Amino acid sequence: MxxxxxxxxxxxxxxxxxxxxxxxxxxxxxxxxxxxxxxxxxxxxxxxxxxxxxxxxxxxxxxxxxxxTCTRQQYTASRMQEALEGNPDTAGVMLSFVEQMSPAEVEALRTALRAAKRRSDA
CATH class of the missing domain: 1.10.10.10 (Winged helix-like DNA-binding domain superfamily/Winged helix DNA-binding domain)
Incomplete structure (x- = not known):
């Protein structure tokens, strides 16, 4: 998108x-x-x-x-995915992004990663 x-x-x-x-x-x-x-x-x-x-x-x-046709979260996620796909150094992009996050945003990311892991394990 x-x-x-x-x-x-x-x-x-x-x-x-x-x-x-x-x-x-x-x-x-x-x-x-x-x-x-x-x-x-x-x-x-x-x-x-x-x-x-x-x-x-x-x-x-x-x-x-x-x-x-999509939620705000789905739209934002698709935009983030497009940004990652356009860069050969995905890990570097992610590191730069995480370094700019507030502590609350980092905790939200941790929560999302735990939830994604639970879904993939189910």
Missing amino acids: RQLGELEAEIMDRLWSWGRPATAREVRNDVNKQRPIAYSTVKTVADILHRKGMLTREKEGRAWLYRP
Whole structure:
């Protein structure tokens, strides 16, 4: 998955945060709380995200309801995987990444590694 543009990220962030499908109008109304944006702009970008496979949509009355095809965590993980695949020194990249992590992030990584091990052992 490629990196999202600014408005694409705003739309996805709202849909991920809300945890429910939403119309372009609902998204536009929420974005308008911070800055003005046209409904047609949000609708166009939502349609682009649908074509890219980031959103599914279903008709509800005359409007489309948009829903993410992956979680925020799955999207972030795919971006991290792409970064690793593009470098011949995976271990070096991982070391540099871990050295920049906070103690809480390191503990979260340890927890995730333990959980992954349990899953693979099952």
